[in-house]
Amino acid sequence: MNHNQQLNEVKHEDESALTDFLASLIDYTPTIPDELVEHYLAKSGFQCPDVRLIRLVAVATQKFVSEVATEALQQCKARQATVVRDKKDKQQRDKRLIMNMDDLSKALQEYGVNAKHQEYFADSPSAGMESAPRDE
């Protein structure tokens, strides 16, 4: 009985936490606007009139984007750290932090999104294959 009571209490706490969180979402304005989220959710077939759920999705997306961006920022800073030389120390550090495709693709790789660029493009499927007999 105690165990059950404890479980019930825990459940109530969780539910209250959830409801409190949803209530707090009404005050919090996510950076991603509600209209945009509604548009894409409608595209995927998501039907819900509740604004709090829209905000929940918006916040979840914002969290995802910020995590990817943080990862990319770390990559950017790591690259700058390796490039820095002793004499040009200040010049390198003052450089602006710009999001590159390289950093972004590495960051997205962590999250399971393959966004790599091709390293090189061949002219034709047989490029480089003819050179072998020619060398002979």
Add this chain to the structure above:
Amino acid sequence: MSDGGGGESVKEIESCLKKRRKHDEFAQAIARIAVAQVCEGVGFQGFQQSALDRLSDVACKYILEIGKTSKFYANLAGRTECNVFDIVQGLEDLSLPQGFVGASDRDHCLSGSGLIKEISQYVSLSEEIGFAYSVPSFPVIKERNSTPSFLQAGETPPTDAIPPWLPRFPDPKTYTYSSMPSADMEETQMRPDRIEQEHKVLEPPSSRLEQLWACSESELPLVIDQGDNVGRERGSNPFLNTPLQPGEKEISLVSLPAKLKEEDMVQNHGLWANHVSALNTFGPANQAVKSCGCDAEEGSRKVLLNNRPALQMKFHIGKKSLDIANRHNYKGKEEVASWFVNDDVGDAKEKRTEKLPREPMDIEEHTGNDSVVN
């Protein structure tokens, strides 16, 4: 070869992608701004355009994925509307590769999910950055004015076979020939297609028509007059008027030179359109030619309208002589086909020069010969 083929397919793919993007440009632009703001909050000071596009694209796809998975869980539970637990389950599915607290728990309660705690932590810790612009609700749905049903309009359907809840029939004024322009201004503007059908229908005349008949001097078909009036009703757009019937308007005829036969003009008419530009080498003579040519075209059109001369194909070998009229007869419609054969390129140029009116003939004759020599 392979590059060309590959290039073309790439272009097709690009054009398809561009068409797809055009439908969603507004939403993608907003997503770009929002993502840029989030990244700025994280610490970035600048973006590569392609990197920003890529990240905003991924964010939009993430929203789509959440919607899809939530909808899936709602449908699984036999519902069409999603609730918070569907969203939590969807988010958990998407976050499994990353992991969250309690992901390995088999029977954890959704309301106590680690994901919710993480998100609430993020909300409490992060700065609240509002979106930079005020976004209108989109997509904007255009309101359609549907035709009211018989019941709504208070009418009874003409036959019993038609149920009254169906939309009512259109106003007979719109498809029968009649009516004052002021009264029917709105109707004619709303249904321009019907008006075009009016032209072809001869209805018993109304009072307005009788007035028109009294006014008009020429004996023209009713349809044409009404067409003109209707055209005027529609804001006097000359391009929407009915075409004039032959003989309706008096046009001054061009006096054709005596030497030119009607047959030649019939042949020339089609050829002028294609090869006027090719005569640029002939300089000042060309301008005279063009002006004559335009008149000649009109004259030929009049000739065509009045009577179509029979094309006479006289097959005999023509020399490069003044016997040009016979030359025209020889070539006839074979000219067009022959021009595509490389052998006759020189001959083609010669033919073009020879079709010029005879008045400045001396000049053309020489230049024609020059072109052939070259």
